[in-house]
Amino acid sequence: MSEQPLVHATNLVKVYQDGSYVPVRALGGVDFRVEAGEFTAIAGPSGSGKTTLLNLIGSLDAPTEGRIEVAGQDLSLLTRKGRADFRLNNLGFIFQSHNLIPVLTAAENAEFSLLLQGVPTGERRRRVLSEFADLGIEEGLTRRRPAKLSGGQQQRVAIARALVSRPKLILADEPTASLDSKTGARLLDKMRDLNERTGITFLFSTHDPMVIDRARRLVVLRDGLIASDETRN
Amino acid sequence: MIFVKIAWRSIWRNPRRSWVLISAVAVGVFAFIGVVAYLDGMSMQLVKSAVELQGGHIQVAGHGYFENPAVRTQVRQMPQVATILKDASASDVRYASQIRAAGMISSAEHSAGIAIVGVDPVQEQQVSPVPSLVTEGGWLTDDPAAGEVILGAALAEQLGVRLRERIVLMVSDLDGAVNSGAYRIRGLFTTSSRAFERSTVLLHQEEVRTLVGFARDAVSTVAVNIDPGQEVLAVAATLRAALVGMDVEVLTWMDRSPMLVMMDRMMNLVNVILVVILFSAIGFTLINSFIMVIFERIREIGIMAAGGVRPGQVRLLLFLEAAFIVVVGAAVGIAMAAALITWWSEVGLDLSSFAEGLSRFGAGAVIYPRVVLENMVTGFVMIFVMVFLAVLYPAIKASRFKVVDAMNHV
Numbered sequence: 074m075s076e077q078p079l080v081h082a083t084n085l086v087k088v089y090q091d092g093s094y095v096p097v098r099a100l101g102g103v104d105f106r107v108e109a110g111e112f113t114a115i116a117g118p119s120g121s122g123k124t125t126l127l128n129l130i131g132s133l134d135a136p137t138e139g140r141i142e143v144a145g146q147d148l149s150l151l152t153r154k155g156r157a158d159f160r161l162n163n164l165g166f167i168f169q170s171h172n173l174i175p176v177l178t179a180a181e182n183a184e185f186s187l188l189l190q191g192v193p194t195g196e197r198r199r200r201v202l203s204e205f206a207d208l209g210i211e212e213g214l215t216r217r218r219p220a221k222l223s224g225g226q227q228q229r230v231a232i233a234r235a236l237v238s239r240p241k242l243i244l245a246d247e248p249t250a251s252l253d254s255k256t257g258a259r260l261l262d263k264m265r266d267l268n269e270r271t272g273i274t275f276l277f278s279t280h281d282p283m284v285i286d287r288a289r290r291l292v293v294l295r296d297g298l299i300a301s302d303e304t305r306n
Numbered sequence: 307m308i309f310v311k312i313a314w315r316s317i318w319r320n321p322r323r324s325w326v327l328i329s330a331v332a333v334g335v336f337a338f339i340g341v342v343a344y345l346d347g348m349s350m351q352l353v354k355s356a357v358e359l360q361g362g363h364i365q366v367a368g369h370g371y372f373e374n375p376a377v378r379t380q381v382r383q384m385p386q387v388a389t390i391l392k393d394a395s396a397s398d399v400r401y402a403s404q405i406r407a408a409g410m411i412s413s414a415e416h417s418a419g420i421a422i423v424g425v426d427p428v429q430e431q432q433v434s435p436v437p438s439l440v441t442e443g444g445w446l447t448d449d450p451a452a453g454e455v456i457l458g459a460a461l462a463e464q465l466g467v468r469l470r471e472r473i474v475l476m477v478s479d480l481d482g483a484v485n486s487g488a489y490r491i492r493g494l495f496t497t498s499s500r501a502f503e504r505s506t507v508l509l510h511q512e513e514v515r516t517l518v519g520f521a522r523d524a525v526s527t528v529a530v531n532i533d534p535g536q537e538v539l540a541v542a543a544t545l546r547a548a549l550v551g552m553d554v555e556v557l558t559w560m561d562r563s564p565m566l567v568m569m570d571r572m573m574n575l576v577n578v579i580l581v582v583i584l585f586s587a588i589g590f591t592l593i594n595s596f597i598m599v600i601f602e603r604i605r606e607i608g609i610m611a612a613g614g615v616r617p618g619q620v621r622l623l624l625f626l627e628a629a630f631i632v633v634v635g636a637a638v639g640i641a642m643a644a645a646l647i648t649w650w651s652e653v654g655l656d657l658s659s660f661a662e663g664l665s666r667f668g669a670g671a672v673i674y675p676r677v678v679l680e681n682m683v684t685g686f687v688m689i690f691v692m693v694f695l696a697v698l699y700p701a702i703k704a705s706r707f708k709v710v711d712a713m714n715h716v
Contacts, residue, residue, distance in 0.1 A: 133612055134710040154616050161614025168713070172609050176315035181308070188308045189614050234613075 079144060079242055079274055080107035080130055086138035087125050087297075099125040101297035102139070107276060109241070112268045114277040114288035121294040123278035124246055130276065131164055131244045132156045144241050161189055165235030165243040165273075170251035172231050173219040179230045180205075180215040186238040204233040208263055225256035232260060236267060242274045249281045261287050309619060313626035316599075323595060324631065330591050331635025331693075332642065334584045338685055339643035342577050343675035344655065349573050350676050351498065356566055357559045358435045359502050362401075362529030364542050365557050366391075366549065371527065372557055377407050378480060380524045381554050387528060394548040399532055399541065402429035403525040405514045409477035411457070411507055413465040420461070420507050422477055424514025433531045436495050436508065443469045443493035450512035454492035458503030462494050469494060475507065479519040487517055577681050581688040589696035592631075596624060596700035607704055608712025617705035624701040625694065632693050636686065650675045 082105040089097040100122045107113060107130075115123045128134040129141055132148045141148045144163050151159055165186075166172075173182045180201055187197045205215060208229045219227050228248065235243050245264075249257035265287050268275050277284050285291055293301040317324045357363055365372075366387060368379035381387055384403055391401050405424035410417055427446040431437045436456070437445040446454055455473065467473055469491055476486040489509060497503050511525070532541050538558050546556045560567045600607065607620055654672035 128710045131612070133713070134708070154618070157611060157614050157616040160612060166612050168609070174312065174606060174610065176312055176319065177308075181311070185308065186613055189619075 077145065078106040079109045079111075080105065080276070081142045082106070082126075082130065082139065083141075084139040085126070085129060085136050085141065087122070087129065087134070088137045099297055100129075100136070103294075103297070103299055105292070105299065107242075107274060109274055110268070110272045111290055112265055112275045112288055113290040113292060114279055114284050115292045115294060116280055116285055117294035117300070118280070122297040123280075123294055125297075126294065127244050127246050127276065127278045130242075131166060132160055161186060161238075163241045165238065165240040167228075167231050167235050167243065167245040167248045169247040170224065170228070173227055173234075175219050178216045178218055179210065179222060179226075182219070182230055183233040183237055185234060190238060192238075200237050201233065204237050207267070208233050208260075224251050225253070225260070228252055228256075228260060232264065236273065239271070240273065242276060245275060245277045245279075247279055247281070248277065249279070249283060254283065257281070258283055309623050309626055313623055314630055316603075316623075317627050317630050323598075327592060327595055327631045328635040328638060330588045331632055331689075332638035334588045335636045335639025335689065336642045336646075338577075338580055338584055338689070339640065339677070339682065340646060340675070341580055342681055342685060343643070343647050343650075343677050344673060345573050345576060346678040346681055347651070347655075347675040348673050349570055350678075351673065352569065353559070353566055355498050356563045357531075358433075359497060359499055361527060361559070361562060362433050362531045363538050363559055364530040364532070364545065365559075365562060366401075366528040366530065366545065366554050367526065367557070369553055369555050372555065372562060375406065375408075375526075377478070377518060377526070380520065380526060381528060381552075382521070382524050383552060384523050384525050384528070387549065387552060387554065390548045390552075391528070391530065391545070394544050399530055400432040401528050401530045402426055402433040403511065403528045404430075405511055405518060405520055405524075406526040407477045407514065407518045409475055409507075411461070411465065412474045412476070413467045413471070416465045418461065418464060418504070420505050422475060422514055422517075423506060423508050424511035424518075425508050426511050430508075433529045436497070439495040439497055440493040441496045443491070445493055446508065446510055447492075448510075450510050452492075452510065453487070453489050453513070454509065455489040456493045456495060456508040457491060458506060459494045459496045460500055460503040461505070461507070462491065464504060467491060475509075475517070477517055479517070481519065485517050485519075487513070489513075574681065574684065577685050578688055581685050581692060585689055585692035585696075589692055592628060592693060592696040593699060596628065596697050597703070599627070600624070600700050600704040604707060604712045604715040607707060608709050608715065611707070611709045612713060620705040621701040624697055624704055628693050628697040629690070632690060636689070647675050647677060 082103060085100050085103040085105070086098070087100040089099055103122070103126065105126070115126060117123050125134070129136050130143060132143070132151065135149070146159060148156070148159070174185065177185065183201045183204065184197045187200065210226065210229050210233065214222060214226060219230070222230065228251070249261065252260065261283055264275055267273060277288065279285065289306070290302070290304045292299060366381060368381055371379040381403070388401070391399055403426060407422045409420060409422045411420045425446070427448050431445070440456065441459065446456055455475070462468065465473065472488050472490050474486055474488050476484055479485050495503070530545070532538065538560070542556050542558045549556060611620065651674050654674045656672050
């Protein structure tokens with residue numbers, strides 16, 4: 074392990090209380106590190122805390138207790154605006170489904186983060202088209218809005234959007250859940266290939282065996298705690 | 307730029323709702339422009355009437371005449387004043403001198419208190435609309451001994467006299483002696499001001515000079531009119547400086563009619579109040595619709611926030627959507643209002659049923675709406691402020707969603 078991991082979570086506790094009389098302890102004190110360049114899957118049964126852990130690492134939610142550092146940044150020190158900027162410049166997200174902006178075309182969705190970063194038009198277009206080519210998105214689809222794309226095409230556009238700004242870490246929450254197994258396998262292979270070629274760190278939350286099989290590290294959560302942590306070749 | 311694109315496309319996701327909002331804004335803008343154009347038209351007619359019938363843009367008179375229009379308060383060196391008026395303001399200034407006195411007019415059956423105004427028939431045509439408002443008979447001739455008068459049709463009706471009949475004028479001269487003269491009615495005029503029509507009799511200045519006993523070079527007032535491009539206050543200041551030592555005062559129409567100035571300022575306030583009332587109602591529709599908009603798009607807002615969109619940019623997005631609705635609504639409203647006002651300003655708005663009340667103020671029974679750009683701009687700035695305030699709450703609410711909750715919203 075290196076001295077400065079990409080993700081360093083210490084004693085993470087997350088208790089949900091909103092709207093329920095009985096507090097739900099989703100994470101019960103998790104210590105977790107992810108090194109740069111990993112291709113890691115967090116698995117476990119429903120309610121084990123996988124998505125919660127991913128949300129905390131992605132600064133989409135705040136822990137009840139504990140501390141998370143991502144890319145050397147203590148997330149608890151960031152303001153709402155600071156967290157948005159942090160996500161923009163360091164993270165990419167791939168969600169289960171329906172995660173594109175419906176009024177933007179495929180190309181506009183993919184270049185969204187680059188636009189926010191102020192990347193010039195020519196550079197933006199070049200990078201988007203390159204990602205689309207890598208992911209097998211045909212040129213004819215670039216001007217289509219999400220409603221006119223299939224589930225697999227939408228998910229590939231979402232992956233392109235996550236990759237195009239070359240983030241340090243991509244957080245993928247059940248990315249294959251809404252895809253058929255053939256499309257899912259192809260996209261996973263593409264992500265693993267990108268991980269190997271570019272060194273971008275991928276962290277999945279999943280219980281899909283296809284993802285688990287391809288992960289080089291498998292962390293299993295159970296009842297909000299790490300039950301096992303296995304590194305594979 | 308991307309937010310402009312998202313905002314524009316988003317308003318057409320639910321065209322029916324957007325058109326309802328656009329229609330509400332369009333009707334509000336249409337009503338606002340219509341009412342303001344009407345008020346501005348009336349205001350301009352009142353000012354025009356006050357300026358034209360009551361002494362011109364600028365009036366030169368003896369010191370204290372405005373406070374107490376006594377016959378002894380005079381402009382005593384009219385030839386010198388005339389020279390200064392010509393020199394100080396070049397050819398842009400038109401002027402006419404008057405001798406004014408309070409007197410009595412009598413017909414065979416009736417009499418009435420009136421203002422006797424002695425005018426130079428030629429000069430008067432340059433500053434007063436009355437020569438062109440003679441509806442029966444003709445304007446005064448340049449003969450200083452013709453024994454003719456011009457009076458308002460309303461006064462003629464009150465006295466029971468007709469064209470070419472004789473009336474008698476009585477007036478106190480400078481020594482307090484009562485002088486009188488018999489005159490033939492040469493013309494009858496009609497104006498937008500019934501009060502002016504009932505109280506003013508015009509005749510040749512030299513006849514009044516004889517009647518009242520004014521010296522050869524003395525007059526009561528000098529009415530000065532300027533071209534539309536000139537600033538009244540600037541010309542008045544120039545004249546004031548040039549007439550120093552002549553024992554006269556130079557008053558603009560604003561000095562003489564402070565009520566009209568106050569009314570003009572009131573109109574500006576009315577514009578703002580009108581916008582606040584109209585767009586408060588529309589604002590609640592906007593609040594309601596935008597709350598619906600954000601609840602329909604919570605997940606989308608969450609996804610954008612996850613991707614690095616700042617809370618301020620979420621607010622910006624909603625403000626842009628509201629701005630587009632206002633711009634489209636305003637364009638529709640302006641187009642409707644432009645069509646109405648183009649037609650209206652030709653034919654006028656006939657308010658004959660309220661003519662008596664309006665004529666007391668000097669406005670005619672037919673109001674011709676006018677668009678005053680400054681008032682419209684003030685109104686539109688207010689509309690944008692109102693809409694901004696209406697969208698503020700939904701926008702703040704949207705920007706404060708917890709990202710993870712927003713993304714999981716179904």
